Amino acid sequence: MLQNLSKNLTVLFLLFSMAAHAQNGTVKGTVRDANGPLAGATVQVERSNRGGYTNAEGQYSLSLPAGKHVLNFSYIGLSPERREITVVANETVSADATLIAGSLNELVVLGSRALPRTQTETPVPVDVIDVKRIVGDAPQVYVNQILNYIAPSFSSGTQTVADGTDHIDPASLRGLGPDQVLVLVNGKRRYNSAIVNVNGTFGRGAVGTDMNAIPTSAIDRIEILRDGAAAQYGSDAIAGVINIILRSTVNRLSVNVTTGANATSKADGLDGETVQTSVNYGIPVGSKGGYVNLAGSYDYRNYTNRAGDWEGALYRTYPPAAGVDKTDSFLTANNKTRADFKMRVGQSAIRGGQFFLNSLFPMENGGEVYAFGGIGYRNGQAAGFRRLPHESRNVLDIYPMGFLPEIHSDIYDKSLSVGIRGDLGEWKADLSNTFGQNKFIFSVVESLNASLEKASPTAFEAGGPTFTQNTSNLDLSRRFDVMDGLNLGVGAEYRFERYQLVAGEENSYADYGRARKIGVDGTGKDILVPDFQGPVNTRFGPDGVARPGGAQVFPGFRPENAVNAARSAVSAYLDVEANLSSKFLIGIAGRFENYSDFGSTLNGKLTTRYKLSDGIAIRASASTGFRAPSLHQRFYSTTSTLFVDGIPYEVGTFTNDSRPAQLLGIPKLKPETAKNFSAGFTGRFGKFNVTLDGYFTHIEDRIVYTDQFSGSNAPGASPVDREIYELLSLANANRAAFFANAINSETKGVDLVVTYSTKLGGGTFRGDLAGTWSGTTRVGPVKASPKLAGKENIYFSEASRIYLERSVPRQKVNLSLSYNVRRFNVLVKNVYFGPVEEATTTVIYQQEFDAKVITDIALGFKITKEVKLSIGANNLLDVYPEEVALAGNKSNNQFIYSRRATQFGFNGRFIFARIELSF
Template sequence: MLHPVTHLRGLVLLILITLCISAVSYGQTGTVTGTITDDKKIPIPGATVRIEKTNRGVATDEQGHFSLQVSPGNHTLLISFVGFPWQRRDVTVVAGQTVTLDVVMKEERTTISELVVLGSRNKPRSQMETPVPVDVIDVRRIVSDAPQVSVNQILNYIAPSFSSGTQTVADGTDHIDPASLRGLGPDQVLVLVNGKRRYNTALVNVNGSFGRGAVGTDMNAIPTSAINRIEILRDGAAAQYGSDAIAGVINIILNSTTDRLNVNVTTGANVTSQADDNIDGQTVQTAANYGVRLGSKGGYVNFSGSYDYRNYTNRSGPWQGAIYRTYPGGLDKTDSFLVANNITRNDIRMRAGQSKLRSAQLFVNGLVPLENEAAFYFFGGIGYRNGDAAGVYRLPHDSRNVLDIYPIGFLPEIHSDIYDRSFAMGIRGQLGDWKADFSNTYGRNEFGFKVENSLNASLGKASPTRFTCGGPIFTQNTTNLDVSRRFEVLQGLDIAFGAEHRFEQYELVAGAENSYTDYGRARKIGVDANGNDILIPDPQGSVNTVFGPDGSPRAGGAQVFPGFRPENAIRATRSAISAYVDVEANFTDAFLLGGAARFENYNDFGSTLNGKLTARYKITNNTSLRASASTGFRAPSLHQRFYSSTSTLFVDGVPYEVGTFTNDSRPAQLLGIPQLKPEKSKSISAGFTSAFGKFNLTVDGYFTHIDDRIVYTDQFSGNNADTASAIDKEIYQLLSLANANRAAFFANAINSETRGVDLVLTYSTKLGAGVLRADLSGTYSYTQRVGDIKASEKLKGKENIYFSRASRIYLERSVPRDKVNLTLSYNIGKFNAFLRSVRFGSVEEATNDPAFYQTFSAKVVTDVAVGYWLTRGVKVNIGSNNVFDVYPDLVANPANTTNNQFRYTRRATQFGYNGRFLFARLELRL
């Protein structure tokens, strides 16, 4: 099998050849132009005009006008806009001529308008007609109006069952936001781009944050300027789309417009009383999109790019408690120390808030029509992100500090270099009466760690202050063949089948020697004539020789994030093959029944067979009932199988050097922790859709049971006391050799159940001379562990470590169980107004200490914005996220704030604690 890089080179070469051929092969085109209005003759900006059976289309401008270049011949155009029924229009185009097509969208609606391709491998349906719930997010409209500029935050504020938040002091997770769908984990939702599987990030979340132990997909690596819309399938879909789709599927559909340059420049900052000088978190995003026509048959290549800068925010307070102690005795000499150094307690602070980021991204999406209605398509992108996040302040008297280097202590920083590369290409067309699509998709994420403003305390004053710590790399290559056909039997029988091969590779690259080595270790080789130990310096030795002022050993490795050690380094691969069949039968115009089955075989986990049944029944033309039942499967990620490291983790405010060990390691064997096995799920859902008057309503309930759910355990420790068991002593010794005093593992520890309900209600009407649109959505999701903790006999009595209360809270209560969103928008002429309020439900503190138990109450966050078209192609927007400067509840127990640094909890994902964000946006359409 060819290496993925070899695949990529060949694909790029084929694209260049194809583009060159297309540039000289196709002749003159025709043009379809027109205006889209409602039945009151009010122009509809942002409506979609698309050529049927292709991804070729445009959006109307602020006057409702569109212009679409097409090849000569007969075409069917699909016109859609949220709040109106979609329409189909046939046109005949002659080369060099222009056809005018004006369309009136009637307000007497029977369906939500947007056509949906997700959830079915057959013809698109409206949202109201799908047998499973699908949200359609018009990203172009949202980006024009709303304060949010990244994909995760856009979805967090608009999609009912989607949750995501920025993390703080969580190592690499500070730079990649984990996300949840229907209350399940980041690795239980499958992300597609243009219907093709997107690769996961290389990072596994192992620090104290939501999604602990999981591996997600970094959707923020895709610039919003590249996105047309996002479809969210809120239903188990492993039988249709494969492993990871237990919670649902997110499909990101890229832009395909041509002959228009769109540029957005957004700038803003957090203007809030909680910030230093009342302002921080300065943000600038510049995004652009432009498409070029290829030939005369509807070909195109669309380019998108963005550059983002985000400054950090800080909501920590002045350090409370002792800052400087003298030894012996550990006397508190803080006051004299502050005076001698001409500083205050406010100079000894952490950075508790969002990290600092810089990123640049470039995406492309293209299609080249071929003969006989075939088409060659391609898309992909490259991206780079540099992150800067801080750890916990090292006090001057700490044994982890060296006074000769940092006289007042130091705040170590984790810097990340994140590289993303992706490319997909394929060819689709007709094979007789069948539609066929053959594609290959490649993706790679590289996460490099560096530590700055730090030191290796075991080197003393000879220590450097910058370290290269290595990091993970994940590569995925997926090859798909999909075939489908509609048979004109009953009221339509749709059959699809296909196959997939997926290759994955996980690498962990070791850091520089000084980033992980403890130079204060030695090995005893004997005793001299005076009875003194004879020691030889040895980083793997068991004897400490370098001590801090308090008598404790000096820590080895880079402070805040020790580098990955050579024994951590790994290169592991896996391959998986699958085959599926998907059938949907319209027995009558009212009754649809569907079924899907998928067989998958992993070379490391064996085989699985999953199925899904769906049904929809139209009670009337405006009301339908729908339901589904499915099974699912998620193989442990390569990250969860092979990741190992040592890092500083804080447990209820106390730092520990925690080693993460693989399940085939000696510590795992001593503790009886078994090899990982796949998660398996069962899901059912049922709901109804209804259109009445100017309202559209969907309500869906669901239940998901997951067996053998993989979690990241709490920290086990050994014991070197004379009375300790032989196993505890060996564990202690093994941990010591890894510069760790505690150990954690990935394990199939529990079963879980999730149940909930989602509601979406939309309303649109003419109000005065403009159009008012209202969207109300809400979700309630309840996840809980069920059954006993699946601990081995050797772990009897340690179940509360294997799966602790803190782990349970991360699973059940670290994201809101309920969220309600009300969005109002009003468009009149060149003016638009936007108002949105989101109620984020309560969350709990993930802790094992009863003194720190706390529930953080629900809060309402309100966004406002107003926009105005200065000219036909220039729009300005100003507004605010969290205009009323709402914050979560403060941490109640001062002992749980790490000396007043974490005034707001970092263990729960509610809506963050950055406060009010003011923004201004300039939008150009040329």
């Protein structure tokens, strides 16, 4: 495939050379604001596909055909400027621009293959987040954190006691799932994480994209398209699209060092210590605006702990029927307190580094060769549920006090996109290939395999998944001077995906206390042969319960879980936008996609915008969409320990073509399909800019992760329940869960954005008010098979309903106020997080947690032109979520705050200091 791509790139390069314009002139200039030259400002040639960005000195250079042209200059947060120029062949024309304070006027490319437009002129809502500015002021240092506090329609939170999900934050756009938003980098599809969320968190059953794997030092800005866009960009874009645009500055070394910790009333001293060091440097290439921009970061984040002192029995005598709580005497004899046995409930510890590259190499004929990508590594460390001394899950000879097992992860990322673009006659062409891979390897430490008893090791390699994606694209676009301008985009895509799951070492999954009976000896005793999957238990703990096999907290993946599955998808799209007049725009898009494992799908989108005046417009869109089931959801299988209301179960996840799935009548997965509708208003009223958009999304056959089914070997059990029991026993499990197209859902909401910017007292004041009001509900019956009649509440449980509808805030409002004057700047931000609900199947344990307001503040001072110092705080007032009210949700007082609801976390006040160097 790569050899064919190389041939295609060579052919296209030759075509570009043949199509080069001979009679060109040059336009050069500098773009400034009140403080000096602007690096990274956009220069766009009106009614053409030409343009570029300014370098570190605010300078640009364009080669244009002789004749009259109109240049549009723009920069995030500043009002654009429009200049008319005349280009003379083989001569140079100067065109400078000075931009003044403004808002909502950034040029965006997402959502259209026509020329970039300002946010208030797009037919669908698009947010633009200036990351390179925000990272200098905000307390947050990771992409998901930044977006959670800046973009109200975006929700993400750090999870706790959730296995690998502790290390990758699931994210939501407009309240939909992590796998229903498509992530792009420089307009190219980003690969998904290898891990699928199967624990008690928001996004349960979903596979998201790990945006935290991209260092903020590499990012210029982020565009968020808040509208269904599967007809334009393909699978996953049901909720919208996030496009991460990388930096392209040159001749400037930027170093940013942030350090901080949680200083809160709920912790003894400081915890959650954080250090991030990030670097960016750009090297100019040639004299036509080429560059190689290099970015990297090193991150360290320590864990936090908000667990309470252990309540309930820590040590019991046996047999269980007459067991006595001996906790007090146990603590006295060992000189311990209940505080010594608390779990670790809070953010996990993470250490890692990332490196990213973004490059562009102009050619003599006006074409460009580009490449970008990165590599990264992170090590995560999180804890599970504590194992008590007297349990069969503990071996007293190894851990006399019991133990707190830890799940560690080694996460590897690598990506590379290469391409060539330029003019083919009147067409603009872009041929590219994008490769990406995420590997997630688990290890378990401070643990044991209880079935090995005192011979057990305490550390295990548990295996893990790898996801690989390779996407080849050919995109063509052209503008026709008919009506008031017509833009046509066509293209094709070939995508290859591979999902691999590697088994762990034997002692990480094996149950050495299992055996099978092969006969009876002369004394009438059973003759047993050791067998990891045998039906007979031979080793028991002091509580009389059979000792479980596998590493405690996370049994390793078994050889039968190992998989190496692949698929491919071919697609073609057509995207037309017609300016019927200077006021009326209409767009039509269609996309055909064929998957090797699911067949074909055809989707379309209609957009329109009408300008009521120069500053006021109405807009609307309607579209269909889809999301193909991920390979993870089709082929992931494992057995792990899950705690349900504090009770441990060995839960097996089985594929949809497994025997247990067939017995229960669970069908093979099929794509989710969606219908999207939105309508809105945009307006500029003096220094105020306003956008208001309402939306509706209906999703058919939404994929969920079921609750746990169990078989039975009781005397009156049905044959099906008996067979399920036996199959689960062979997998060392006593319950089973599956991925299934279980429900339909509807999402309704309204997004509001109001911005204001003005000169004030020698400086610039800016205010941003943004809010979202949304709600997702299940509609229609649960789509369970006749075999599951009466078990619909397991197929889609109450906990699953709450994860879908109420585990992230339905309302979020962000008010940001900033003021910059000479060397000083101040930022004050208040975020309202709406109420959320405890996700549990037990109705009496369900609880709604009140809305809260979190206040951030940052103060910055430029010591010199090259050095800036900032200090501030996230959650300045040390606000915590409402506490869990019912003991049944607290698990012996360990979960003071809900671990199932994603609101804003429970780390408390975080104070930070930052130094920025720019040379």
